Amino acid sequence: MTVNYKSVFDIIGPIMIGPSSSHTAGACAIGRAANSIFQETPTDIVVHYYESFAQTHKGHGTDYAIISGILGFEPDDSRVPYAIGLARDQGINITFIEEPEDSPINHPNTAIIELTNSKDGKKVTVAGCSIGGGTIEIRGIKMNGFDIKPKGPLPILLVPGSEVDQQNVTDQLTALTKVNEKKQYQSAKGDLFEYDLDRRLKPEEVKELAKNNTNLVYL
Template sequence: MKYRTVFDIIGPVMIGPSSSHTAGAARIGRVARTIFARQPDKVEITFYGSFAKTHKGHGTDIAIVGGVLDFDTFDKRIVDSLAIADEQGVEVVFRIDDEETPEHPNTARVKLTDKAGNMLEIVGISIGGGKIEIIEINGFKLKLSGNSPTLLVLHEDRFGMVAGVSNVLTKYQINIGAMEMARRAKGSEALMVIETDQELPEKLVQEIESMPYILSASVVLP
């Protein structure tokens, strides 16, 4: 059985008109929603480069909001996403940045907040054919494709943290496909991004979250 995911690369099923500007944008929004793990009360979206110039004509605005509402690329509700967000009490704010030169022309910054004070900010790029990369999460620079189950671990920057998390993955017989580390400064907060060959059971994530100096652990599924 073939599973269709928010990260399909070739020939994505989508609401048109453009895989880069529509399918890719929807996937950026949906990754933000997946990591945030709840419906936000406010969505702030900043478009850069080509997205800034053509987002209305290509439907990038409605696509990225549809993704935040957890709609897949082929969901017909995407065309009404702005109205649906309003009906559900989700405030949507769009901003255009014409001054900053982005790493890629199809770049968007998505900030999600809720009334409890929770906040997530990601920067995503749509690189063509519906494929995306997340290049920043809450100020941490990284490169997340989402093609594999991915574990995100926010922790204090202390000795032995990578070994501790790796030991838990070994306990559950999880093979690491790729691993990336980022930190704000020596001894401050750090982020582990671990792509795996197997799905990550909830018990594993809970065990990592219970470790000393772990601030949060979450999973982005393909």
């Protein structure tokens, strides 16, 4: 069964800078997911807000929280409130848009992040929602010509490569945890597999997986 809250520390925690777990810590987590997917520093950040996020992002510090995540900060990093200034100092262009319509991924706390690097033309889009207490879901990712639509709950592992290439990934994952769902995506650049995992992996376990699959994304 896929549940969102897999750890007692999702409930007692996270330790964070106030004021809102869903609009600050959760926003930071959506930014961190985008950072993990993009894997480089963007030149342009565009954030689209929907519903509750559109109405209350200013009051909750959602703007700096999301940028802090894109810069790779943890939610209790003392630099979180200063993230926008820090990003602009690096020459990053930032735009926030309050969208009037309902969330395209059906959740009141929705942010869709577009990251672009104008130097190499790289672009990704990440659609995330903050479901409470700092926990998030990722329901849409556009990268490398793939249009990935996960169910939502983390952790999610994305591994490019053919079905044959995936055998060692499957073997390694089976030894670690249950795979709740495995989905295949195709683009002009080849195949990509999405694995929805039953438990969060430890950093050293992700490192081990990355040894044979340097382009994997772990969310």
